[in-house]
Amino acid sequence: METVLEGLAPDGGLFMPESYPQLNLGRLRLLGYPQIATCIIHAFADDISISDARALATRTYTAQVFGTKQITPVQKLDEGIYLLHLSNGPTLAFKDVALQLLGSLMQYVLEKQGRTLNILGATSGDTGSAAEYAVRGKSGMNIVMLSPYGRMSAFQRRQMLTLNEPNIHNLSVNGTFDDCQAVVKAVFADAEFKEQHKLGAVNSINWARIAAQVVYYVYAYLQVTTDNTQHVTFAVPSGNFGDAFAAYVAKRMGLPISIIVATNENDVLHEFFQTGTYRVRKGSDVKITSSPSMDIASASNFERLLYDCFAQDPVSRDRAPATIQDLWDELGRTGKFGVPYLLDELAVTFRSGMATDLDVLRTIGTIHRKYGIIIDPHTAVAMKVGLDFRECGDIKGPLVIAETALAAKFGDTIREALGFEAPVPIGYESLGELPEYSTRIDPDPEAVKRLIVELCV
Numbered sequence: 001m002e003t004v005l006e007g008l009a010p011d012g013g014l015f016m017p018e019s020y021p022q023l024n025l026g027r028l029r030l031l032g033y034p035q036i037a038t039c040i041i042h043a044f045a046d047d048i049s050i051s052d053a054r055a056l057a058t059r060t061y062t063a064q065v066f067g068t069k070q071i072t073p074v075q076k077l078d079e080g081i082y083l084l085h086l087s088n089g090p091t092l093a094f095k096d097v098a099l100q101l102l103g104s105l106m107q108y109v110l111e112k113q114g115r116t117l118n119i120l121g122a123t124s125g126d127t128g129s130a131a132e133y134a135v136r137g138k139s140g141m142n143i144v145m146l147s148p149y150g151r152m153s154a155f156q157r158r159q160m161l162t163l164n165e166p167n168i169h170n171l172s173v174n175g176t177f178d179d180c181q182a183v184v185k186a187v188f189a190d191a192e193f194k195e196q197h198k199l200g201a202v203n204s205i206n207w208a209r210i211a212a213q214v215v216y217y218v219y220a221y222l223q224v225t226t227d228n229t230q231h232v233t234f235a236v237p238s239g240n241f242g243d244a245f246a247a248y249v250a251k252r253m254g255l256p257i258s259i260i261v262a263t264n265e266n267d268v269l270h271e272f273f274q275t276g277t278y279r280v281r282k283g284s285d286v287k288i289t290s291s292p293s294m295d296i297a298s299a300s301n302f303e304r305l306l307y308d309c310f311a312q313d314p315v316s317r318d319r320a321p322a323t324i325q326d327l328w329d330e331l332g333r334t335g336k337f338g339v340p341y342l343l344d345e346l347a348v349t350f351r352s353g354m355a356t357d358l359d360v361l362r363t364i365g366t367i368h369r370k371y372g373i374i375i376d377p378h379t380a381v382a383m384k385v386g387l388d389f390r391e392c393g394d395i396k397g398p399l400v401i402a403e404t405a406l407a408a409k410f411g412d413t414i415r416e417a418l419g420f421e422a423p424v425p426i427g428y429e430s431l432g433e434l435p436e437y438s439t440r441i442d443p444d445p446e447a448v449k450r451l452i453v454e455l456c457v
């Protein structure tokens with residue numbers, strides 16, 4: 001339960017469960033999305049009772065919030081090819097699936113413990129708005145979100161700033177995303193202030209987010225199979241490795257799947273799975289691509305996979321934490337480390353590929369011509385890489401491609417690929433006409449602290 005509020009383990013590493021609870025697929029096959037979510041929440045957090053878990057899941061995963069009763073519906077595109085729709089939540093991107101649950105869980109834990117929490121964060125786009133929609137209307141929580149003024153897409157800006165809620169506070173910073181992050185870091189560095197004003201973070205490394213993402217892999221597996229031994233391959237567009245890692249966790253829980261990790265030209269992960277060398281990029285070397293949510297210099301959840309590899313190997317089990325620390329020390333000194341000896345074991349589960357912006361444009365065009373649907377650039381990365389593997393006859397069983405955002409959010413790329421824009425989903429047409437609420441500030445930690453004191457009671 002504590003891990004809901006904390007991203008990091010006490011030793012500074014990432015929290016990991018002691019063991020993986022095993023799925024009973026026969027039983028889960030009979031259940032709907034909220035019921036599967038209930039089982040998985042309870043499996044990882046046994047201090048949350050099954051009836052509390054059920055209440056949380058059914059309150060969170062509703063047709064009202066996610067557009068359909070299936071929450072993450074699976075669409076058949078072709079014989080053996082499926083699209084897993086993860087982007088029907090309030091911000092039209094897959095991060096809603098995890099953050100909506102995290103918001104409910106946080107409220108639950110805070111209520112139990114009689115505490116309040118003020119969430120402070122910086123965003124350049126999707127995560128910030130998904131976090132705001134997740135705490136919208138929740139008691140015991142405020143959220144203060146810094147974003148770079150004039151540097152977000154119009155859709156993302158409108159989505160965030162049109163929120164007019166007593167517990168949501170948008171600060172538009174005169175500066176870049178890096179400036180916003182530096183300010184947040186400086187505020188968190190003031191331990192006394194952090195303690196006094198009950199500051200916390202919502203980040204991609206929170207374990208509850210991973211657990212919430214396991215649910216849709218299980219759900220999708222059950223949709224595309226008829227018995228519990230069939231093998232399924234998921235192609236996942238990957239940035240910080242949260243989504244692909246959740247698929248891996250599902251596998252460790254007994255789901256018979258393999259995972260294709262698909263990156264854009266910021267191919268830290270593809271390079272790792274090809275060579276066994278994990279090499280982080282300098283900020284200035286990160287390319288701006290048409291799939292911005294995957295433009296990363298390093299993959300923050302990747303440490304978890306390595307931890308698990310070492311924990312599984314009986315020879316290195318005892319040395320695992322020390323080994324991981326050694327690797328991270330080396331990474332800090334040299335910007336990379338190599339573990340090529342893990343590749344054989346990883347190849348049992350993972351494959352990887354990379355798609356360029358040109359691949360993305362072509363794939364959006366091909367998929368539209370062939371199936372009459374418009375996919376977003378992130379999804380196109382996974383589509384291109386997944387279909388390439390399939391064409392080589394390299395995949396057994398169904399291929400499921402994870403759709404992580406709606407095309408309507410990426411007007412320019414879609415217009416370039418198709419010559420017209422994707423239709424705006426129902427309910428979002430008038431977003432441009434609504435008033436926007438935010439406070440303009442300079443990138444100054446003291447100014448942010450003053451606002452926190454003033455806004456968050």
Ligand SMILES: *Cc1c(COP(=O)(O)O)cnc(C)c1O
Nearest residue numbers: 239240241242243293378404405
């Ligand atoms: C965050 C995001 C991704 C990447 O997910 P990770 O968990 O960081 O690998 C892919 N697509 C979209 C649309 C995203 O917002």
